[in-house]
Amino acid sequence: MNHSRILRITNVVLLLTGYQMHWFEKKSQRFRLSLPGVLNIFVLGVIYAGCFSQHFDSKSSLLKVLKDVSPFLFLLTRTQLLLGAKVFAYAVYSSVKSVGAVNSLVETLPTRHSGFRKDEVIAYVLLGSTFGILFCFVLYISYEMKFELPPLEDAMIGMALFLPHLILAGSLRLYIVLAWLTRGQLNELKRNAEEELRANMTKDEANIASTSFAISAKTTSVDTLENLKRKLEILGSSFRFFFQSIQHSLILLFAMNGNCLLGGIYSLTYYWNTWHIIFEDRKRRIFYAANASIYACIASDYICLMVVLFIMEKERMNFIRCLDLFLAQRNSLSKKMRPLAKDIKAILKRSFYTKFHSFLRFDLSYVSLMVFAQSIIISLIVIFHYLNDEILLLKEELNSKDD
Known part of the structure; x- marks a missing residue:
């Protein structure tokens, strides 16, 4: 796959959604601050400020009805609004803060182009599955509304709740794409290590006649494996550094998702029992x-997040099993190759474990547990x-x- 093309398209998506102010340069393979990105964030900030103020308009009929029908749902809306204001400010800070970590991770990925x-x-x-689903729902709702725009005040109230969520969700999409590219690089390193170890085993078993050639071949294999170990270590540390720079954004996104789900399930429950009376069919x-x-x-x-976490963990475990297979054959590897294989295995076990503040693991089992706990609480x-x-x-x- 073409890493540069994927990063450019991801960059365009994040610019349009307002999460990034940086432009991905194809030649340097780095994200750099761009004037259009800064202007885009400024325009979004002005629009968001206008939409935010609309929530405090005492004349708004939508807010009055919401408060009269369900004070709890009105409270959830205000919670989402205030959380969204913090999120909007933090998303700008987070995108600037994490760009250094993103660049260091991108540097570890291959720059060559492939088909x-x-x-x-x-x-x-x-990258685009959620946008596709959202577009289908928007299209259907527009059809039901006969493609007529809602009142501007109501649209602004909805935009104030939706815009920060859309921006912050860019952090998750950035994580998913970079984790997927890291998985591809991990797979390539596994193939290279497997080929090098298998070639070394073949040389030992064939008992090559030329001693000088055998020594030269082993030295080359050791150097190649040493280089591969360094690449893997840099990849693991860069990926961990990237996760640490983006972890607060992911925590905030989980909180916003929880509040959205609570509001959605609460309103649906009451709609089934009472509120459906005040709605016509359309x-x-x-x-x-x-x-x-x-x-x-x-x-x-x-x-999407769980799929990436599952496949990345599967790739890591395949790499470890591959090394275990070679290490199990005690006499097949030279004395210099064997410690390198063990070091690579240790790096795989140590470097690709990511935790929230070194406390809670960020892998498939724990993310599933977090989603399950969130659902139970709601x-x-x-x-x-x-x-x-x-x-x-x-x-x-x-x-x-x-009476």
Whole structure:
């Protein structure tokens, strides 16, 4: 796959969504601060400030209805708004802070160009799957609204909630793409190490007659394996450094996703029981589509993340098993090659483990556990509020009967 092409397309997507202010230079293979990127963030900031202020307009009929119908949902909206303001400011800071780590990781990736292959197609799917799902929902909702624009005030209220989420989600897409490219480089290093170790075994078993040639061949193999070890160590440390620079953005995104899911599930639960009365057929379909888009987009991001984490871990374990296979044959490797193979195995075990603040591992099992715990907490909150409201209604009914 063509790493440079993937990074350029990723860069364009992140610029359009407002997460990055940097431009990827093809010649230097580095992200550098660009004037269009800075202007783009400034324009988005002005638009966001106008949309943010609309939430405090006392004349807004949408906010009045929301507050009257469900004070808890109104509180969730305000939480999302205030969290979004912090996220917008932090996303700008994070993109500037992480660019050094991104550049150091990009330097470890090969710069040569190759043809359009399956791995590159998968990279684009991972990058754009959520946008594709979101576009389908927007198209359907527009059709149901007969392609008429909503009132400007209502659109601005929705934009204030959506824009910070869209920007911060760029951090996850950047992580997914770079993790996928790192996996490809890890696979290439595994192939090189396997070829070198197998060639060394062949030379030993064939008992090459020319001693000088055998010594020269072994020396070359040792140097090649030593170079490969250094590349792997740099790749692992660069990837860990990149994750550390972006970890706060991922934590904030998980928090925003949790609040969105809580609002979506809460509103859907109450819609099924009471709110559907005030909706006509067309508006019901719009509500269902808007509500479903929350789950679909968040699920798409989580699935892409888990797929990358699973494949990267699988690649790492395949590399370790490959080394174990050679190390198990005690007499097959020379005394110089064997310690190098063990060092490479140790690097694989040590360098590609990423943790939030050196506390919580960021791998498939722990991310799945975090999503599961998030779902349980959301369900408990919705059940608590629903049962509490039902009890209050029952008390009112009993009091009215007593009267």
